[in-house]
Amino acid sequence: MTSSIATNQTILVVGGGISGITAALEAAECGKQVILVERDATLGGRTALLYRYFPKMCHPTCGLEINLRRLKGNRNVRVMTMAEVLGVSGQRGDYAVKLKISPRYVNAKCTACGDCAAAVEAQIDNPYEYGLAKTKAAYLPHAMAYPMQYVLDPSIIGTADADKARAACKYDAIDLDMRDETVEIKAGAIVWATGWKPYDAAKIQPYGYDRFANVITSVEFERLANPHGPTGGKLLRPSDGKEARNIAFIQCAGSRDENHLRHCSRICCMASLKQTHYVREAYGEAAKSTIYYIDIRVIDRLEDFYLKVQQDPTVSFVKSKVAKIAEDKDGNPVLHGVDTEGYHRYATAHDLVVLAVGMEPETNGIKLPDDILLDSSGFIEGSQDDGMCGAGSATSPLDVNRSVQSATAAALRAIQVVHKTSTVEGAR
Template sequence: MAKIGVFICHCGENVAAKIDCTQLTAAIGEHPGVAVSVEYKYFCSDPGQESVKKAIREHGLTGVVVAACSPRMHEATFRNACAEAGLNPYLCEIANIREHCSWVHTDKDMATIKALEITRSLVEKVKRNNELRPIEVPVTRRALVIGGGIAGIQAALDIANAGHEVVLVEREASLGGHMAQLSETFPTLDCSQCIMTPRMVEAARHPKIRLLTYAEIERVEGYIGNFKVKVRMKSRSVDMKKCTGCGDCMLKCPVKKISSEFDCGLGKRAAIYTPFAQSVPNIPVIDKKRCTYFKNGKCQICSKSCPINAIDFTIEDEFLDIEIGAIVVATGFQIQNTAMYGEYGYGKYADVITGLQFERLASASGPTSGKILRPSDNSEPQTVVFIQCAGSRDPSKGVRYCSKICCMYTAKHAMLYAHKVHGGKTHIFYMDIRAGGKGYDEFTRRAIEEDEASYVRGRVSKVWQENGRLMVRGVDTLLGRPVEVAADMVVLATAIIAQPDAKEFAKTVGIGYDEYGFYNEAHLKLRPVESSTAGIYLAGCCQSPKDIPDSVAQASATASKVLALFSKEQLEREPVVASNNEATCAGCWGCVLACPYGAIEQKDILDRSGRLIKRVASVNPGLCQGCGTCVTFCRSNSIDLAGFTERQIFAEVMGL
């Protein structure tokens, strides 16, 4: 015989204002199987939880229904309380009479009736609840970090410093990512490379970190604690064991006029190259698309110039299979191609550049050794116009979202320019100055007050060339009049966008993404660094545009998640997983296709002599996330979900 305890929470006035809790308590007390029903102001408080525990012990309850707020809020709280009182936590259910009732209704009588129905429905469900035990899965204590930018490096270092093995995979020839390209960083103006390169070297030298550069993830299989990852080591055509990084090959290579990706097209590189001088590892790769030997079969000058014969054109791509327990995705971002704004003339006028190109100009290791020079004639610009939101917050041509870092780096650019070109003039066209962050608003004020950045609130409608200068026409919305500025250089604060292959990559790894290609977190506020797939975490700009402090903080957060996972040998999983009735399964495999987590496999049923009798579906509880998609698909009703069984749902519906 069921002995259900019902605990009706006032939630202060949140519930009690719209629901007559005393009436509800009395009415549900009459319901068959309800042994005790009580009301209280805050059941989630300590004395509230104690009273639930006491009732379980005193009445020998077989199930508990807490009629309160959303199970999102306090299901875990009350399930823990039940467990402490000796009742299996899965025999506790939450009837949501706050979000689903009191908050959305005004008529108290009607709301009380509805609250009674909701509670009754959960009482009927809990009568049919079963005791469930957590599922234990073994954990491989080795992490994979995908992406060798600042976020990936930080996550790898944090995990490795805690004593666990890390495989750090970077698809470019060197670690560094976008941060290595930057000049000085806001709000402290410390040199980006000066703070970045020690981290790169530390990661490369760390005994617990296995660094795989010029490598890509081919395939990810398995589940939390037990991933199997295939990595493609792209052939560098340079023997990494032999090469000393002397750089002779790069100097001798006859193909020298390739526009450098690292310098955003402002510098040149050879066909055999390292992306930048401080590359880690300092071992070049051959750009096979541009290399004369790979194109025509002749040349090999690099090979001849190499003093230790490290160049080997026959090296092919290699594949590594690695067992991994947790994955940190830190694949970064790209910037939008601003050529879509025909009116700004990017791509047409050499002196209209992007913010990232300005970073290269301002960088001491950049193509101009840190001098701000016009790409068209190498002269020093006397007036520079910055256009903010050149792509961001523009649903018609660019992207709808704010790229978050542009207000800050534009202020920084104006400042760097003022420091480098004395007497130079800056005009910044902006929509809003978004400078939320420690020291950020002070920083933009400094740009305005000390470095005389002239902010013009308004958009630019057109940039055109006249007498060797760039004419910028915009509007000053605060003065309400058009503005025209003759500039020597125009810098566009381009939008941060997801990597061009972000969606494809999400499918390879098995995580969700939004309409823009940024990866989805499990919960924007409460689980911001977890992806929707257990055991895969997100760090840096692959999740959303963010600055360096945020990327680093998020990377450390993923490390803490990974370390928590690695803290035990066995991993406990929620037992809310599907299972299949093999006797009634028709073997149509609809569930196998429908499962978004690849958790359902085909299983052969054999007789004693090993002959195949039939094939049925079988759910891997380690992979199953309990979403229930297979349950809704199964025509023969063979699949059931623990904690939400057909019988429970039916009772819940009938209880309404």
């Protein structure tokens, strides 16, 4: 990779989740040159780890499939995975971007045959299962991974396992000599589609996420429900593998809270409503879901979905921010609080508690270029010289639909930057 392939007409998109993929493709399909960089080993981001989308209960991987097909068919986008932005210099229309490329230890010759994984013995926490399952230290991120190439976990480099992996590969695809690389590329405009991360639930101490096995997060619950996930799609609780039929969903876990995230994360109400469907799907009339909430925020026509859930006799709603969770002798989380509609005190045991965790900007804790403007929660508002913009949930807590709209708009903003650069240059 050299800087020569990118020019000030190139749009750099940082982040390969749904927003980054969208921004890259939308710009590329307008005829622009795009470089899409992703820190992770695969594109797809957080949505690829979701089981279903609200309100249609369709599968995120379906949209990902279409997007990947667009990507495979479009030569205007160059994808770089395991690439992190180290720094940006220059200005609107003429940026120099320093990237760190981490070693994958597997090159493009990989056919995804899986022989290396079979050979390796070491196991690691599967980073695509939020630690709910293990995977071999040579692994394919997931079935929809792009590029469809295995990765070696750095922990086995220098061990016998790495040599076993190399020996098992018939295609010379394992390269243990890969090292961190730093490259510099040029770009005319930059779209930051760096996305979000689930708020660290352990910080919400009254809920004991760090103490009680059967208190999990909403993103983890997506994995439990997913047939590709650690339980093969069965809703089994972590402590004892028992079927979790009676599930509590706690809203605003970290959101709307000045001790944690000031903002409302927007998606969590819908996510929990959706997840009650999973419970219903698994156990029918024997399912029991309880949503503890402050305000149910399902705006516009998503109201339909809310109404449908309200009519489900297995789902009940309690207007209350749960005060604390304790654990009974059987490992059941017991929720303590007050239903504020009329003031009713409760102490209710559930099989499992799902915390609808808030969205924190992924860039929190990462140094962004000085030019970038952030709001009080760390979401990207734009840049001073308008040469960079945010897209998707890097800009605000957004659902997928709105993230895609935002990313499409961001693609146009980037196009305007390179368009103006070219017209100014043309005029010279």
